[in-house]
Amino acid sequence: MIHFPAIRRGPLRALGQRLFAAVGLVLLIVAVVYLDRDGYRDVNEDGITLLDSFYYAVVTLSTTGYGDITPISHSARLINVLVITPARVLFLIILVGTTLEVLTEQYRTNLRLTRWRRKVKDHVIICGYGTKGRSAISALLETGFDKQRILVVERNPAAVRQATSAGLVVIEGNATRSSTLNEAHVRHAKSVIIATDSDEVSVLVTLTVRQLTAGQVRIIAAAREAENAPLLRQSGAHHVIVSSATAGRLLGVSTSAPPLIDVVEDLLTPGQGMALAMRSATRDEVGVSPRQLEALVIALVRRGKVVSLSDQAATAIETGDMLVYVRDDRSGSGNTTADQSR
Template identity: 40%
Template sequence: MRDHTVVIGFGTKGRAALRTVCAAGLKKERVVVIDPSAKAMASAAAEGFETVSGDATRSDVLRQAEVQRAGKIIVATQRDDTAVLVVLTARQLNPTATIVAAVREEENAPLLRQSGADEVVTGASAAGRLLGLSVLTPAAGLVMENLMRQGSGLDMVERPVTKAETGHRPRDLADLVVTVVRGHRVLAYDDPAIGVLEPTDRVVAIVRGNGGNGQTPPR
């Protein structure tokens, strides 16, 4: 494989991540799942994913999944210390892949980033914020939960700016733009530095479950 997606850990987090990316259009045959549990591997295979059984902190196991050729790597291990070792080893094998990792404790997030993760999701903190939001403003909590369920109504997607949208302001688009990605900068929708949209910009937008504005969600 080349430019595929590798998911390390087929527990609750790994399964949820896969449901999201597959709902957005990722083909199951473009996914390799790594987990040391024979039961988890049998379940992943039954769902149509390629599997590699073993300890993902070992470079030989990662090589079996062709991590060195992967485009995206999702690290969803049960333990934070395992996640750090996995990210460090995966980054050594593949300097260019996008690596997203989940951790239980927020204090471990900086270590994940230092190890090579591009993005770190803190499970406990994210769940706590959603709980707090749901208590204070139930309707807002429902909207956030909806956004986290890809394809169920409202989705949040990142997509390139179309030719027709170039030269317009973010608020002029049919989709509700949250952020504009310009080069290495991530700009809030109301940042005066945006001005008008440029041909190479990407937007993060809230859309209907079909991808919004005729665009196919990124793979």
Template identity: 30%
Template sequence: MLRPDPPPVERSPVLRQRGRTPIWLALSWRIGLALALIGVALAGHWFDRTGLRDNVDGSVSFVDVVYFTMITVTTVGYGDIVPVTDRARMFDTFVVTPVRLFVWLIFLGTAYDFLLKRVWERWRMRVLQNDLHGHIIVAGHGTSGTEAVAELIRRGNYRDKIVVIDPRADALDKAEGEGVVVLAGDATRNTTLEAVHVARASAMIVAAGRDDTSILIVLTARRLAATLPISVVIRSEDNEALATQAGANTVINPASFAGLLLAGSTSGPHLADYMMDLAGLHGAVSLHERAVAPHEIGKPLSAITTGMGLRVYRNEVRYGFWQPEVHVLETGDRIIEVVPSKTDQAPPPFRHRNR
């Protein structure tokens, strides 16, 4: 049974306002603006209709003014009705011509927003989905998810290989600003994870902010991808075992880690400093996991030159650097090492931004 999360810390209320305008309102506003501009041109032509000449019957009626206004606003006219006075010509030059430009901009912008843009976005989404292979999925872009994305980029992952799933628009806007691929949706649903091709991902990070939600996401992802490495953030220690049973490969408890740092600082201030260095975004050193290289097979862990070897995983069994099993590295071993951080290197290039 899931135990409830710890009660959240009370914060001062924050004013929020939904900024997205309904489609029907945006469309109505544009139509109204176009009609208002046409109305200005129509009124000017009507009040100065004596400055117009009808080459067909010689008289200018209201219908002629409406016809002339619409033709002039949408095209350049046919020549059957023309301005003949200086005032009428100046009105067409400095009022009707700008109105024509604004009306065309409104029409083109509306066509782009409500037709071309949607077709483009659907096509681009299909292209992005087809390109998703070996990507990393981050479910939740809160505090932990944000730090995870930043660390992934710093470690050399391309931004278009990181997919953030979150139902909150503000969280997705922040992730989008980092250049990663985003998807608005509920990661506990099969359709959402299938949309990001979870079965083709290389890893998944779950940081939903609630233990019950995070564990449900792990269950859903494990059902769709049996071998996918899944890391999850769990707040309550009592829920760690449930997350493991749900299929998480790695369970991280921020509170436990903070307690570890605090306890280490009592026996020596430099212990906590080094642990923070390993875990920090801009630390001088970092942990690195890799497969044993062919030229390292048969050699001891202490002989590797890429970093300082700490642990070897062999057939899902871990061996420390002090144990005799690491004196001879074997095919299939996974090495955990401490390497200098490449903080002086620039992050991967900005390749894709999903809008």
């Protein structure tokens, strides 16, 4: 099931509110008729009871009007003109409005679904909307990635509601199933980020994605334990992030060299000071040593592989190289189309 970001109240809520209003209107007419019951005549001429008041209110508001109970006094007829007749019109508006609300909402949802299926391409699929999934989405948005090109696959109803409230398109289902990933148009995706809470589930999702895409879609997976990282790579993941090992190393660094952890946090936190970024090498920079550039270049990405500056191959920049450098992120002006923050 595909969930789109909520742009207005749901049809079930609207239906409940209208039902509550209709019942309240009926009770109001019952009270009015029962208080003025001496002004009404029943064909049986045995007086108007509370049940007769309910009966008269229902058949009158629904425009059935059998005529077995009629107003005979001037006050009862005046109340019919000033209160009951407007209430009858309002009751019809509530009924018709409810039907139109539901039908309009269904049509709008189907229209958005058709439009989304036609345009979805080069999107990023996030499998799991837990802590890691939310952090990955935040990192994508910080780099200027379009939120409409982010698709969440989640089976927890609470997480689904949270994701839709954040303005994300969500497919409610199990990411290990081929049908769910096909619904997410995984073959047309730019990449798949697997951020589940279980390494076993991550392996199954990775295998399913690789089977459906024949390895044409980049897979980035998070592993809780380092021993499961090789299994994820063998399953088809292009990159594996070991959360426990990374956290452990940062904890160790913070103990042995406390200033280094501040530097790492500064690099990973947008808008704080320094930030890692990546851009294509310009034509003027080809053949120049990366150490001679004004920007602080720390690595090159050549044909998909990271080349350290200590490597002999990094003595000169080649055509097609990507430069990984440190930029000043305090002003927020460094986010250009050529930069890709990491």
